[in-house]
Amino acid sequence: MGGVQYIRWQQPSGTKLKYSVIEQMTLDPRERARLSRRLRSFVSTTMIAADVQSLPMGDSPDLILVPATPEERIKSIKLNSVAWKGPLDMDAYIAREEHLYNQRLTRENLTSWILVDRNEPEGERTILSSCETYRKKALLAHDGTVENVKTHGIGSVYCRPDFRGKGYAKRMMEELSQKLETWQMEKESRGRSLFTILFSDIGKKFYAQFGWRPFLSSHMVLPPVAREVLNGSLENSKIRSLLAKDVQDCVCDAATLAKLQERMQVASQSPGATVAIIPDFDHFVWHWAREEFFAEKLFSNRSPPVVKGAGDDQARVYCVWNRNFGDAPEDNVLYILRWVYDDPTSPEDEQTLIEAMATILRRAQLEAHEWNLSKVEFWNPSPLLEKAVALLDPKAEVVHREESSISSLRWTGAEQGLGKNVQWLLNEKFTWC
Numbered sequence: 001m002g003g004v005q006y007i008r009w010q011q012p013s014g015t016k017l018k019y020s021v022i023e024q025m026t027l028d029p030r031e032r033a034r035l036s037r038r039l040r041s042f043v044s045t046t047m048i049a050a051d052v053q054s055l056p057m058g059d060s061p062d063l064i065l066v067p068a069t070p071e072e073r074i075k076s077i078k079l080n081s082v083a084w085k086g087p088l089d090m091d092a093y094i095a096r097e098e099h100l101y102n103q104r105l106t107r108e109n110l111t112s113w114i115l116v117d118r119n120e121p122e123g124e125r126t127i128l129s130s131c132e133t134y135r136k137k138a139l140l141a142h143d144g145t146v147e148n149v150k151t152h153g154i155g156s157v158y159c160r161p162d163f164r165g166k167g168y169a170k171r172m173m174e175e176l177s178q179k180l181e182t183w184q185m186e187k188e189s190r191g192r193s194l195f196t197i198l199f200s201d202i203g204k205k206f207y208a209q210f211g212w213r214p215f216l217s218s219h220m221v222l223p224p225v226a227r228e229v230l231n232g233s234l235e236n237s238k239i240r241s242l243l244a245k246d247v248q249d250c251v252c253d254a255a256t257l258a259k260l261q262e263r264m265q266v267a268s269q270s271p272g273a274t275v276a277i278i279p280d281f282d283h284f285v286w287h288w289a290r291e292e293f294f295a296e297k298l299f300s301n302r303s304p305p306v307v308k309g310a311g312d313d314q315a316r317v318y319c320v321w322n323r324n325f326g327d328a329p330e331d332n333v334l335y336i337l338r339w340v341y342d343d344p345t346s347p348e349d350e351q352t353l354i355e356a357m358a359t360i361l362r363r364a365q366l367e368a369h370e371w372n373l374s375k376v377e378f379w380n381p382s383p384l385l386e387k388a389v390a391l392l393d394p395k396a397e398v399v400h401r402e403e404s405s406i407s408s409l410r411w412t413g414a415e416q417g418l419g420k421n422v423q424w425l426l427n428e429k430f431t432w433c
């Protein structure tokens with residue numbers, strides 16, 4: 001050990017070379033590795049050279065939105081790491097994105113987009129802003145019929161801090177709204193998408209100007225609960241933990257998907273169109289790939305999180321969850337991705353269902369405690385779920401979000417003769433991307 005390590009980089013102006021030197025003699029190997037990692041991450045995120053003054057404005061005719069090359073995709077990931085790598089270091093963040101990219105949900109369906117100057121050659125283009133789109137299977141109900149269609153979810157909308165305020169994100173969203181209407185839709189019977197979705201973390205106005213209208217964006221929260229507090233009540237209940245395979249069998253099975261088809265059929269009789277993203281198993285596997293990646297990195301001495309939800313076979317109610325790990329303790333959340341149950345047919349049925357839901361929520365609270373998560377959260381609770389929560393915490397309230405995770409949908413069905421109005425069925429956390 002010992003010696004000197006040189007890190008060299010080029011200044012953004014491209015004119016001066018600067019050097020930084022780390023005396024390694026004084027560092028123990030772990031500290032040295034940590035410092036090297038931080039420097040590598042710093043160099044790779046900040047040293048993507050650009051002369052900010054000479055950049056075109058967002059309304060320039062020279063700007064074009066294109067799918068990134070594989071190298072440009074990695075560059076975009078490095079750039080947006082500043083905002084989204086959370087507790088991961090740069091290498092782990094890139095590996096996580098690669099891991100997610102290779103899931104069944106995303107393989108062949110994910111496009112990484114970049115806004116660039118059309119005059120710059122591929123491979124040397126300056127990335128002005130970026131985002132990702134995920135093609136997904138969906139159902140469209142209208143005029144008594146239900147169609148299998150495809151849509152796109154949009155995520156990771158980003159502009160590096162030194163380029164902000166020039167109109168790049170706006171231009172990107174304008175261009176994207178047009179592109180997505182036919183992107184990867186060649187094999188669809190209509191040859192185009194009728195809607196696309198996103199989840200805004202910057203309020204309700206920005207995306208609305210390009211047609212992504214805010215939809216219901218509410219949630220309820222429950223605190224984690226320790227096993228001692230539960231006093232064996234879960235062990236004596238009828239609920240069971242669900243492993244991935246159980247989720248496949250109870251939540252993503254053919255009978256449950258057929259019920260969704262039936263609901264859509266009913267919706268098709270109402271005026272206007274209704275859309276729903278199909279909650280297939282691939283969605284859940286994608287969310288879990290995220291939690292499992294984090295768990296392996298952050299809790300390497302702990303078994304992976306195998307409990308993916310809870311259910312009651314008698315009451316026929318199930319929920320699927322996912323652990324989110326973020327930068328701050330409050331970002332560590334047990335999100336309920338989806339609830340599945342049949343509408344009750346009698347007051348007794350309803351009471352049984354509500355009690356089963358409450359016990360499942362207790363199980364979720366315990367899971368949150370066991371993974372040191374700050375809360376259990378689920379989106380757009382139905383009246384039945386509100387009643388279940390009231391059994392556990394009469395003071396819990398429905399929160400209507402104004403800034404983050406605003407479910408937003410852009411509808412272009414009117415141009416296809418499907419009317420101006422659209423309902424979004426299953427506006428639930430599993431659709432987030």
Ligand SMILES: CC(C)(COP(=O)(O)OP(=O)(O)OC[C@H]1O[C@@H](n2cnc3c(N)ncnc32)[C@H](O)[C@@H]1OP(=O)(O)O)[C@@H](O)C(=O)NCCC(=O)NCCS
Nearest residue numbers: 083157158159164165166167168169170171200201202203
């Ligand atoms: C949000 C972001 C993409 C905007 O990029 P940009 O190229 O600077 O945006 P533009 O110059 O095209 O547009 C600026 C507009 O966006 C709005 N905007 C930017 N950040 C915003 C925020 N955090 N909340 C609300 N509005 C915001 C500005 O108010 C401005 O609106 P105006 O034109 O009405 O004044 C960029 O700030 C960013 O990458 N932020 C970090 C990641 C992020 O939050 N992404 C969005 C995830 S949904």
